[in-house]
Amino acid sequence: MNVRAALAEAAREVARRGLVTGTAGNVSLRNGNELLVTPTGRDLATVTESDIVTLDAEGRVLGGGKPTSEWQLHRAILAARPDLAAVVHTHSPHATAASALKRNIPAVHYMVVAAGGADIPCAPYATPGGEVLAAHAAAALAGRDACLLAHHGALAAGPTLAAAIALAVVVEDLARTWLTLLAVTPDPPSLGADDIAAMRTAWAAYRGSA
Numbered sequence: 001m002n003v004r005a006a007l008a009e010a011a012r013e014v015a016r017r018g019l020v021t022g023t024a025g026n027v028s029l030r031n032g033n034e035l036l037v038t039p040t041g042r043d044l045a046t047v048t049e050s051d052i053v054t055l056d057a058e059g060r061v062l063g064g065g066k067p068t069s070e071w072q073l074h075r076a077i078l079a080a081r082p083d084l085a086a087v088v089h090t091h092s093p094h095a096t097a098a099s100a101l102k103r104n105i106p107a108v109h110y111m112v113v114a115a116g117g118a119d120i121p122c123a124p125y126a127t128p129g130g131e132v133l134a135a136h137a138a139a140a141l142a143g144r145d146a147c148l149l150a151h152h153g154a155l156a157a158g159p160t161l162a163a164a165i166a167l168a169v170v171v172e173d174l175a176r177t178w179l180t181l182l183a184v185t186p187d188p189p190s191l192g193a194d195d196i197a198a199m200r201t202a203w204a205a206y207r208g209s210a
């Protein structure tokens, strides 16, 4: 499958998994010095290879129609993180609800290490589709591969489209677990630093064996 077809298939997969509704969400993929992104204003379930937009390193359109309004966010993250190649922005229901709390998701479950640390950070709110939000998102992803965007949704990134989508699913699941716990207690217990460190080692071994 060529890269544009792969990105379109990833966009449809994000929709199939219920991580977006309506025209929410967007997906990007690094392709050498270019950035491939989904088009703006489209239901990701319907995106096909010919809809994919190609941008240069400065964000100029090289091919395709109008890029996602969040292209700056995707560009900022991938520029700052050469180890990543794909970014998924969702409005998945529990992560989006959790984002309004403007708090990092704590280590209520061991899978938090899938994003690279002991929590899922929450980037401050900024108007969608702008450079300020892009800067907040890139800062939040400096030490993690996923974050919440306050009052907005979630971001997950990875070295491949499949890894980014898998992490977006984990973030949604962690947010659901956390919100479920918050309905029971205002201060859910979290794993300690030693358990997180051990789990990060175990996760690296698990990923290595996959």
Ligand code: 13P
Binding pocket: 023, 024, 025, 026, 038, 039, 040, 041, 042, 067, 068, 069, 070, 089, 128, 129
């Ligand atoms: P686009 O339709 O421009 O990709 O925007 C959707 C969205 O989720 C904005 O944050």
